[in-house]
Amino acid sequence: MAKTLIGPRLRELRRERNQTQAEMARTLGVSPSYINLLENNQRSLSVQLLMSLADAYAVDWRDLTRDETARRVADLRHATRDPVLKSGRPDIQELRGAVDHAPRLVDLFLELHEVYRTALEKILNLAGDNGADELLRSSPETVIHNFFRDHGNHFPELEKAAEGARDGTFTSPEDRYFVLRQLLEDRHGITVRIRRLGDLNDALRYYDETNGVVHLSQALDTANRAFQLAHVLCLVAYPEAISDIVLRSGLKSQHALARLRVELANYFAAAFLMPYDAFLQEAEAAAYDIDRIATEFSTSFEQVCQRLTTLQREGARGVPFFFLRIDKAGNVTKRFNSTPFHLAEYGGSCPVWNIHAAFYQPGVMMPQFVELPDGARYFTISRTVHRPVFSEETQDRRVTLALGCEAKYAHRLRYASSYKFDDPKLYAPIGLNCNLCPRQACSQRAHQPLLMELPIDENRRGSTRYES
Template sequence: MPKTLIGPRLRQLRREQKQTQAEMARTLGVSASYINLLENNQRSLSVQMLMSIAEAYALDWRELTKDESARRVADLRNTVLDPLFTGDRPDLQEIRGAIDHAPRLVDYFLQLHGAHRNALERILQLAGDSSTDELLKSSPETVIHDFFRDHENHFPELEQAAEQAWRGAYTSPEDRFYELRQRLSKDHNITISVRRIDQLGDALRFYDERTREVHLSQALNTANRVFQLAHVLCLVEYPELLTEIADRSGIGPLHAPSRLRVELANYFAAAFLMPYDRFLKEAEATSYDIDRIAAAFSTSYEQVCQRLTTLQREGARGVPFFFLRIDKAGNVIKRFNSTSFHLAEYGGSCPVWNIHTAFYTPGVVMPQFVEMPDGERYFTISRTVHRPVFSEETQDRRLTLALGCEARYAHRLRYASSYNFEDPKLYAPIGINCQLCPRQACTQRAHQPLFVELPMDEFRRGSTRYES
């Protein structure tokens, strides 16, 4: 087993048990000095000690060894870079020290900043609505996004269920619709019908539990019809697993656990149609060429993008991606993040980022290297897709999909192969949004930043009306 340090987690466990180091040492049959060394990360954890701790305190050993330090360091680094804070920023050593020696204080600090962030976003969205309940309430999308991000957008139990669902017989992607229809009919007495668009209205798929019928809209292409049947397969074969994960999430009724179950079933569907090992092998072989991967599995461009964010299996990781789906008004209507990158949480409102100009070149993949105000750098690709809905009111059904990774992974993607990585002008300076972006002399600025005073000289006209 690799070297494992669990100092902060062990200290927190001991305090939760209201034990001294000597009392924990007696419980585990070791010396108090050894417990002290473990808590201060001066000794690594042996397999025997790991099993002893798990047995003595009735814990899952995986929870003890789960390494969240990288994500917590990234969270804290991004938080202290908020323009809200002034003065010298804590360096990386100070941040790591805080996480090692005061983990609960760090948690409270991050929760407080998160509450501030949510309140600020609500203020910006509500534009003057002073409803306290609305300002303090986190949206279901935010809560579910955070739950997925806390798990690095990877759920081993759903991956295992998807592999078991194949029953050892992975077949041609071209036969998928027929096979799923036959399986749902034979094993669950469920019939499948494709209905006219005007018969289903705005619905794309409707499963009637009473009549055991699945109705699919004609608006869905073959790839999306197959995906919807795989989703239903999860609902009827693994309802207990969905309930178990949803219950474990701690998301209460106010935060729509039903929506979480839908997202988990979607995760299963993607894992079923694009099995992990085959998918990772194809992604690496094609240098993450999304269209080629989609062709190999007979799936859609968007389905491949979302599946790429889940490649976080221990020992078999792919490039860590974040994913955004944006409408014409700039609203982020879907997001997944397997990383510690905060661009995925807040991004979507900067006009310098080409996710917006992608609407002018439908279907064309647009690569871009971008840099955030704090110096974090990413490589992103943007492309439009069409929403599978037909109506007179929404004739232009385009959405932009953005897939991104940290710039240090760009050499593994074919979309970046033509770029000179040493070019000093390679990176486009972007921000989260104008209200929170501290950049000066940005020609695309649309609002005065909330926490930064831009220089103003009445005798000089700058590139925007917000500064000289």
């Protein structure tokens, strides 16, 4: 039998029975000193004693020998790296010692940390809400974002439907709009009409289901016209694919269900216009050059960014990205995420992150390496794009698109090729937002953090009014 150390589990088992080491020793027919050595992992467990333990205490021997030490050490290491803890971090030997010799204390610490993280997430989820009635409700957008995230932002059934819809129809991306028009008319009796700006009351697309007509605004360019037709194709040709996903979502709110159907049809449209295998191959070949990919598939910059977050097919994965769209007021108007990272979940408010500076350099790609207070590191790229302009009132409707990934994937992106990865000043220190960021001496701080007190010296003026 391989060397088996069960010290923490043996101690826990003894304490559950309210036994001393001497009492357990008498039960098992060994000496108290031997029990002490076992509990301190200074002796390994024999097969004979393992069977005796299983019989005497009516436990499954597999439960006794299941080694969860590595996982618990990892959990403990993650918790002790939380930036809210200011003292020196224990090394790996200290963490293992705590797991081996004080397992119940470790459990309590991890439980307390989990309670803290849960409270923090609730604050983050509620941040920005106004009014007591809204504090206990999540918006449909948040619900849908969480649903997509929980599925890795990848839906195989919609990918399969998009492949079936294409069926080798297209010879080139440039033909897709015209082929889609013909496809809708021939198979579904739906015609397409381009309408003048005033005809649709500023709407960009309207599907008249009763009369079988898709009305598209002349404000849409060819790439977005094709996208809107692919969206309608999903609704009329593959309603069961959407219904199956909606049914298992468990959502109850009619607003959330309607939003989910819209986003699933949008997912289909992107998969239809940018076939998975060809898109992944081009993305890798182009080192994720977004403009080059958009040119290859005759799609928009934003469509490519969003599609890049969906490349999570088992056995054929791309770089796991998150994607945000931010307006000039700092509102996140779209968020897609194939990762579990907090920057993707709640980020967008930190002025140190260059997503805001991008508005000062319209159309220019702005790469940046960033680091959160907990030490997590990312590589992000930000650039502004224009929304459709069709009147004087709709001018300058720029938004910033931000695409990001863990820093360990940066070498696969051409935008990071000019950086020296070993530069100690490479990473910009950012936070999620000022209310929660624990960083001290940040010149961009706008609020006192909720979870800590910054040092104040009335005789000294620091870089901000919140600390000195």
